[in-house]
Amino acid sequence: MEQNILDCVIVGSGPSGFTAAIYAARADLKPELYTGLEPGGQLTTTTEVDNFPGYPDGITGPQMMMDLQKQAERFDTKVHYELITKAEFSNEEGGIHKLWAGNKEILAKSVIISTGATAKYLGLDDEKKYSGGGVSACATCDGFFYKGKDVVVVGAGDTAAEEATYLAKLTNKVTMLVRKDTFRASKAMIHRVENTPNIEVKFNHELIGIEGENALVERAVVINNLTQETSKIDVHGIFIAIGHKPNTDIFAEQINLDENGYIKTVPGSTRTNLPGVFAAGDVQDHIYRQAITAAGSGCMAAMDAEKYLAELA
Ligand SMILES: Cc1cc2nc3c(=O)[nH]c(=O)nc-3n(C[C@H](O)[C@H](O)[C@H](O)COP(=O)(O)OP(=O)(O)OC[C@H]3O[C@@H](n4cnc5c(N)ncnc54)[C@H](O)[C@@H]3O)c2cc1C
Numbered sequence: 001m002e003q004n005i006l007d008c009v010i011v012g013s014g015p016s017g018f019t020a021a022i023y024a025a026r027a028d029l030k031p032e033l034y035t036g037l038e039p040g041g042q043l044t045t046t047t048e049v050d051n052f053p054g055y056p057d058g059i060t061g062p063q064m065m066m067d068l069q070k071q072a073e074r075f076d077t078k079v080h081y082e083l084i085t086k087a088e089f090s091n092e093e094g095g096i097h098k099l100w101a102g103n104k105e106i107l108a109k110s111v112i113i114s115t116g117a118t119a120k121y122l123g124l125d126d127e128k129k130y131s132g133g134g135v136s137a138c139a140t141c142d143g144f145f146y147k148g149k150d151v152v153v154v155g156a157g158d159t160a161a162e163e164a165t166y167l168a169k170l171t172n173k174v175t176m177l178v179r180k181d182t183f184r185a186s187k188a189m190i191h192r193v194e195n196t197p198n199i200e201v202k203f204n205h206e207l208i209g210i211e212g213e214n215a216l217v218e219r220a221v222v223i224n225n226l227t228q229e230t231s232k233i234d235v236h237g238i239f240i241a242i243g244h245k246p247n248t249d250i251f252a253e254q255i256n257l258d259e260n261g262y263i264k265t266v267p268g269s270t271r272t273n274l275p276g277v278f279a280a281g282d283v284q285d286h287i288y289r290q291a292i293t294a295a296g297s298g299c300m301a302a303m304d305a306e307k308y309l310a311e312l313a
Pocket of ligand 1: 011012013014015016017034035036037039040041042043045049050051052082083084085114115116117119137138141142247250281282283289290291292
C-alpha cells in the first residue's frame with residue numbers, strides 16, 4: 001500500500017507549534033502535529049501567564065496551552081502524542097521529508113520544527129522544590145511578581161547581565177552570583193551592570209541551596225568558593241540565567257544551526273537552509289523567548305509553508 005504523503009507536519013506542541021497548526025489547518029494543509037514528551041511545551045511548567053494578549057485576568061500556563069490545542073483541533077489538526085526520534089530531510093525543492101516516531105515513518109512535503117528550547121538549571125533539588133514559588137529562568141516572564149523585593153540572579157554571561165539590569169528596574173535589590181572572579185558577558189553589558197546602583201555582584205559565589213516556607217523562596221544559601229564560607233541572602237526570587245539548550249539534536253546533522261545550536265532562519269522568515277523545512281519559536285530565537293513571539297513565528301511558519309506548497313503546485 002502506498003504511504004500517505006502529508007502536506008504539513010509540525011514537530012512540537014508549544015505556542016509556536018499550535019499556532020502553526022491553527023494557521024496551517026485553516027489553509028487546508030491538514031497538518032499533523034507531534035507533541036513530544038512535553039505536550040503543551042514550557043508553559044505547562046508555570047502557573048501564572050500574565051503577558052499573553054487576550055487574557056485580561058491572566059491565565060495558568062497549562063490552561064492556555066489546552067485552549068491553544070482545542071483551537072488547533074477545532075480546524076481538524078491531528079495531534080499525535082508521540083516523540084519524533086529521527087529526521088531525514090530532502091534538500092531538493094519539492095522533495096519529500098521523512099520523519100520517524102519510533103518505528104513509524106512519516107512522509108511530508110513540508111515540516112515545521114517548533115521543538116523549543118530548555119532552560120538550563122544548576123541541578124539542585126531545591127530548584128525543583130521552589131519552582132513556581134520563586135525560582136525562575138525568565139525575568140521578562142516573572143520579574144513583575146518581585147516588584148520592590150530583593151532577588152538573586154545566578155550567571156555570568158550576557159543573559160545574566162541582561163536579566164539583572166532588567167530586574168534592577170523593578171526590584172529593590174539584585175544580587176548577582178558569579179562563579180568565577182570575572183564575568184563572561186560583553187564589555188557593554190558589564191558596563192551596564194556596574195553602572196546600576198542596586199545591583200551587587202558577588203564574584204566567586206555559588207548558589208548551593210534555597211530555604212523558605214510553604215514552597216516559597218525566602219533565602220538563598222550561597223558559598224564563597226575561595227574561602228568555602230557559607231552565608232544566606234534574604235530574597236523572594238532566584239533567577240537562574242545560565243543559558244538555554246535548543247532542542248535540535250535530532251536535526252543537527254542536516255540543518256544549519258548557529259554556534260549555540262539554534263536553527264538558523266532566513267531573516268524576516270521562518271525558512272531554513274532546506275526547502276520545505278521551517279522553524280518557529282524558541283528553537284530559532286535566542287533573543288525574545290516569549291510565548292507571544294513563539295506564537296507569532298508559528299503563524300509565519302504556517303504561512304511560509306502554505307506559500308511554498310502553493311508554488312510547487
Ligand atoms: C517556567 C517558565 C515560565 C514562563 N513564563 C512565561 C510567561 O509568563 N510569558 C511568556 O510569554 N513566556 C513565558 N515563558 C517562555 C515560554 O514558555 C516560551 O517562550 C514558549 O513556550 C516557547 O514556545 P515554543 O513553541 O517555541 O516551544 P516550547 O514551549 O518549548 O515547546 C516545545 C515543544 O516541542 C516538543 N518537542 C521537543 N522535541 C520534540 C521531538 N523530538 N518530537 C516532538 N516534539 C518535540 C516538546 O514536547 C514541546 O511540546 C516561560 C518559560 C518557562 C520555562
